[in-house]
Amino acid sequence: MALLTPYSKIPELNTATVLLVENEEQFQSRLADAIVQQEKDINVNVRLARKLPLPVENSETRPRIDLVVFIVNLLSERSLQAAESSLSHLGPDYFLGKLCFLVTDARCGAVPQERLLSVRRLAASHHCPVIYAEHQTEDGITMTAMRVLTILKVSAGLSPVATTALYLSTFTRCTFPSDFDED
Amino acid sequence: MECNALVVNTPAHRPDTRRSKSYGRSCVEPPSLFWQTPGHLTTLGHRIPTSRRAAKSHNITTKVDPEQVALLIKNEWKLSHVTPLYRFRHTQLKLYSKHLAAFIIAEKQQGVAVEVGVEAGFKVTFSAVLGIAETKEDAETVFIQVHSKPLFSADTPKAVWRGWLTCVNGDPEYLRSLPPDFVSLPLFCSSGPEYLTALVKSWFERTFDCSFGSLYLNSTMLNWLAALWTGCHPTSNIRYLKLAWNMPSQPPLDIAYTVNPQDAWELWNSIHTEDSTDDRINIEEVQLFMNGLEIHFFRHFKIYLSAGTLTKVSTALGSAHHDGKIKIGSSDYITTLLTLLTECALMKTPV
Numbered sequence: 001m002a003l004l005t006p007y008s009k010i011p012e013l014n015t016a017t018v019l020l021v022e023n024e025e026q027f028q029s030r031l032a033d034a035i036v037q038q039e040k041d042i043n044v045n046v047r048l049a050r051k052l053p054l055p056v057e058n059s060e061t062r063p064r065i066d067l068v069v070f071i072v073n074l075l076s077e078r079s080l081q082a083a084e085s086s087l088s089h090l091g092p093d094y095f096l097g098k099l100c101f102l103v104t105d106a107r108c109g110a111v112p113q114e115r116l117l118s119v120r121r122l123a124a125s126h127h128c129p130v131i132y133a134e135h136q137t138e139d140g141i142t143m144t145a146m147r148v149l150t151i152l153k154v155s156a157g158l159s160p161v162a163t164t165a166l167y168l169s170t171f172t173r174c175t176f177p178s179d180f181d182e183d
Numbered sequence: 184m185e186c187n188a189l190v191v192n193t194p195a196h197r198p199d200t201r202r203s204k205s206y207g208r209s210c211v212e213p214p215s216l217f218w219q220t221p222g223h224l225t226t227l228g229h230r231i232p233t234s235r236r237a238a239k240s241h242n243i244t245t246k247v248d249p250e251q252v253a254l255l256i257k258n259e260w261k262l263s264h265v266t267p268l269y270r271f272r273h274t275q276l277k278l279y280s281k282h283l284a285a286f287i288i289a290e291k292q293q294g295v296a297v298e299v300g301v302e303a304g305f306k307v308t309f310s311a312v313l314g315i316a317e318t319k320e321d322a323e324t325v326f327i328q329v330h331s332k333p334l335f336s337a338d339t340p341k342a343v344w345r346g347w348l349t350c351v352n353g354d355p356e357y358l359r360s361l362p363p364d365f366v367s368l369p370l371f372c373s374s375g376p377e378y379l380t381a382l383v384k385s386w387f388e389r390t391f392d393c394s395f396g397s398l399y400l401n402s403t404m405l406n407w408l409a410a411l412w413t414g415c416h417p418t419s420n421i422r423y424l425k426l427a428w429n430m431p432s433q434p435p436l437d438i439a440y441t442v443n444p445q446d447a448w449e450l451w452n453s454i455h456t457e458d459s460t461d462d463r464i465n466i467e468e469v470q471l472f473m474n475g476l477e478i479h480f481f482r483h484f485k486i487y488l489s490a491g492t493l494t495k496v497s498t499a500l501g502s503a504h505h506d507g508k509i510k511i512g513s514s515d516y517i518t519t520l521l522t523l524l525t526e527c528a529l530m531k532t533p534v
Binding site for chain 2: 023024075076077078079081109110111112113114
């Protein structure tokens, strides 16, 4: 079973590719549009997927993926389950700063609190950041696109200042949160 | 550790099990476009309970007047959570009845030409329902009825609105930490016309400086109810277990999933074996139970129920809707149900 690996292809000049994985396929396309419109200086490719593993037919033509974003909608349990099962198809190199979780509807009162805790626990155990997104307003989508772009530029090596692991460690806690039990 | 008003400060010596996160975090956000930010476990230092005592059949009629119990069972109640009431005295219930009646009449007459009609007057009765509260920190339940008094006929007044405030097995530490003038009755159930509910709530808010908010039952709470009620099957026949789901498809799909009680009981029993020594139920067992039901459904219909939301759970013992409406079917397990709801209300109260 082929794992997705980031370093098996040659990077292109001034280009970055991000893969948005979402089970419901609701937010991906709007976020993709916002990302592409935001960025003028570099070429950004946004690929969309429902789940991993990605279809084998495209693997030759697919460019090198610099950042994988799992979009989890907290309103359904299935979203989280699908994200968890897709995690096992990623090569280990992605866990060093090329993966992040995006959570929508975190403030909704109908969502049981345990679901958000499970997402945070999952992300913390893999040392990945969690971004909270608001997907119902234009401003929210633009803001999320900007944040994803910032992380993408670092993951693709296009930022002269930051290296991936160092940068993303500012987003994540390095210790496994035993204070999660108190959360 | 000092407790000021309703704020629990970080104690100087921090015990391992509890830490009070920043009080300001979840309460002072501006109202969002979406649902109210639940001011929940962080402010009270609560943890979401992961295990509970199994439902015990209580013949509550030994402790409570059966007529009053019958009143609780009849209707469908809409739930709200209430912050603690300032200077509410159980001894002054008659006074409160008079004030509330006057308030309702005054509000109704505002801006309306005086009409000699059927509903000329309102009579309000406040009564204390003794025996529902479980621990000594719980305040006694207060039952409120609004009767409409027809002016001319000799009919007996008929009740147009009912409501009750209760606290059953509330978190003892929280209740003890309240300052002496405050009474906490966090769960408010109402049944009747919306305008009367609004009037009663605004009277309470003015008189006791409290605030009301709607209590919505999230899917975890409904899962607990489904599991607890199924566990009651051997002692008191639940007759059916009905779950209603709402699927976010185009067009939205509503699924009503009815399970034979014996089958549901066998599934539950295989997960949580009857053990008389330890009657605690874990959240994992509840999740396994719901997973079992969902997988069974998937096998037949190829629909993932977890992609939708659980909207209603009902058995013969009662029903609970995700919007915060409950119906109590039988008086046997009322204590367990109220304990769960009180906990839910305490968690959602913004202080």
